[in-house]
Amino acid sequence: MIVLCGPPNVGKSTLLNALVGYNRAIVFDQPGTTRDVLTAETAIEGWPMRFVDTAGLRSTTDELEQAGIEQGKQTLAQADLLLVLHDITQGPSDLPAEVSAAQVPRIDVWNKCDVQPQQAEVAPANDSVHISALKHAGLEPLFNRIVSRLVPDLPPADEVIPCSSQQATWMRGLLEAAEQGDENRWTVLVGEMTGL
CATH class of the missing domain: 3.40.50.300 (P-loop containing nucleotide triphosphate hydrolases)
Structure with missing residues (x-):
């Protein structure tokens, strides 16, 4: 605000x-x-x-x-x-x-x-x-x-951001779900990531 x-x-x-x-x-x-x-x-x-x-x-x-x-x-x-x-x-x-x-x-x-x-x-x-x-x-x-x-400083697009293998799996899944327009898969993955 x-x-x-x-x-x-x-x-x-x-x-x-x-x-x-x-x-x-x-x-x-x-x-x-x-x-x-x-x-x-x-x-x-x-x-x-x-x-x-x-x-x-x-x-x-x-x-x-x-x-x-x-x-x-x-x-x-x-x-x-x-x-x-x-x-x-x-x-x-x-x-x-x-x-x-x-x-x-x-x-x-x-x-x-x-x-x-x-x-x-x-x-x-x-x-x-x-x-x-x-x-x-x-x-x-x-x-x-x-x-x-x-707004926080964002890393450059080509900079590697450390994450766990589970986080990388979720990110790949989110990218695929977005590219395929699969809202159900997206919702499930977001729920897993956030614990909801």
Whole structure:
């Protein structure tokens, strides 16, 4: 689960919509528009990804908005990766302690680089990327960074992977079953492999 977090109006909902390719979240220039945790799923480089949009992290007297903020804070600890959004026109954000305390990998995403392109020309730090969620600019480097953080390194196709003779037999059987379209044999072999 990839959680988008940051202050209000930094473009979290706009980024969610850009990431999944459709308007999942309502986007409005008024702080506090997102008041609930929204999820959306997509695939990046063939890998399934679940994105979570959260309410802007700030202090507020609005009870409904505060409830959404608290939900978002609880979601941080459950994340596999945080995308911490910042508005490049506003500079670094003061983030609540929950963001820093979350023992979760994070990528700092500097949004709105279309508004201040001179800021976007500065090379991003190691764990950050510059984007324009509105213009869909810089998304490819963000996708690459997400995949590199979440997907384990796969061995090259020609590299030998150690396995037992039983595992090799199962793999050959699975390959044959797949090539022959034999669902029953496939199911039996998967059951044997997993102990089900």
